[in-house]
Amino acid sequence: MEVRSVKATTFLALLLLLHTHLLLLGESLPYAHPSSAYEDDTKGGCGVGWSKEEEEEHLVPLRREEYDGGRILDISHRLREDMPVFESSEGLGQFLWLPKSMKNGSIANNSEMKLATHTGTHVDAPGHVFQHYFEAGFDVDTLDLEVLNGHALLVDVPRDKNITAEVMESLNIPKGVRRVLFRTLNTDRKLMWKRGFDSSYVGFMKDGAKWLVDNTDIKLIGIDYLSVAAFDDLIPSHLVLLQSREIILVEGLKLDNIKPGIYSLHCLPLRLHGAEGSPIRCILIT
Numbered sequence: 001m002e003v004r005s006v007k008a009t010t011f012l013a014l015l016l017l018l019h020t021h022l023l024l025l026g027e028s029l030p031y032a033h034p035s036s037a038y039e040d041d042t043k044g045g046c047g048v049g050w051s052k053e054e055e056e057e058h059l060v061p062l063r064r065e066e067y068d069g070g071r072i073l074d075i076s077h078r079l080r081e082d083m084p085v086f087e088s089s090e091g092l093g094q095f096l097w098l099p100k101s102m103k104n105g106s107i108a109n110n111s112e113m114k115l116a117t118h119t120g121t122h123v124d125a126p127g128h129v130f131q132h133y134f135e136a137g138f139d140v141d142t143l144d145l146e147v148l149n150g151h152a153l154l155v156d157v158p159r160d161k162n163i164t165a166e167v168m169e170s171l172n173i174p175k176g177v178r179r180v181l182f183r184t185l186n187t188d189r190k191l192m193w194k195r196g197f198d199s200s201y202v203g204f205m206k207d208g209a210k211w212l213v214d215n216t217d218i219k220l221i222g223i224d225y226l227s228v229a230a231f232d233d234l235i236p237s238h239l240v241l242l243q244s245r246e247i248i249l250v251e252g253l254k255l256d257n258i259k260p261g262i263y264s265l266h267c268l269p270l271r272l273h274g275a276e277g278s279p280i281r282c283i284l285i286t
Contacts, residue, residue, distance in 0.1 A: 091195035152179035152265035203230035
């Protein structure tokens with residue numbers, strides 16, 4: 001009886017080990033998302049430079065930054081595992097899973113996504129830094145789409161400093177301009193293409209934010225890194241800009257190789273009830 005008991009215990013242990021191994025194997029295969037294996041188009045993959053006929057023949061998707069012969073410019077960053085996230089050296093990491101896969105018997109492919117609402121190109125709602133606004137429901141679903149869509153001015157910020165009151169005054173942004181995209185040293189340094197967060201990014205200092213509020217008609221501010229506010233004035237600048245609930249902040253824009261000037265801007269966040277931020281798709285039309 002004792003020998004049988006030992007054998008039974010050993011068998012159960014081996015069975016449990018095998019079961020655990022199969023679970024782990026199953027998790028790593030059907031749940032791994034195939035998009036993580038795609039080449040980024042910035043490295044020459046994904047059909048870049050292929051004709052439509054070649055694309056169809058080889059079934060290689062064409063990933064573009066411009067559409068309609070350059071008339072439409074995508075200024076939102078593609079979500080990717082090695083993109084930076086705020087105050088992390090590790091980057092975004094895996095954010096897509098494939099729990100239901102046709103390869104594994106499902107009738108359709110169904111992905112799942114998990115990421116912070118302030119990931120990549122995204123928008124801030126007033127509840128981001130004001131608790132009473134958050135509790136009152138001033139979420140991304142309450143943002144004014146008229147402000148998020150319309151004529152916008154793309155300006156180049158002097159490359160040697162943060163956006164202070166002095167810098168704002170030097171930009172000479174005309175009265176009546178309601179949407180401004182600020183391209184800074186962040187674009188030159190390609191900070192949004194680096195995995196690790198860089199706290200030396202360029203953003204608004206408190207006095208620059210206050211100058212904008214007091215002296216311009218700007219209601220939408222866009223910038224080329226994860227925060228409109230400089231790291232040293234992170235919360236103070238946000239408080240100044242979001243206090244009135246009239247200004248919308250769009251952060252993490254992709255402004256590489258775009259000429260300064262006036263464009264038709266179109267930005268659409270997700271309708272996330274209760275969320276103080278949302279990933280956003282933004283385009284410029286020339």
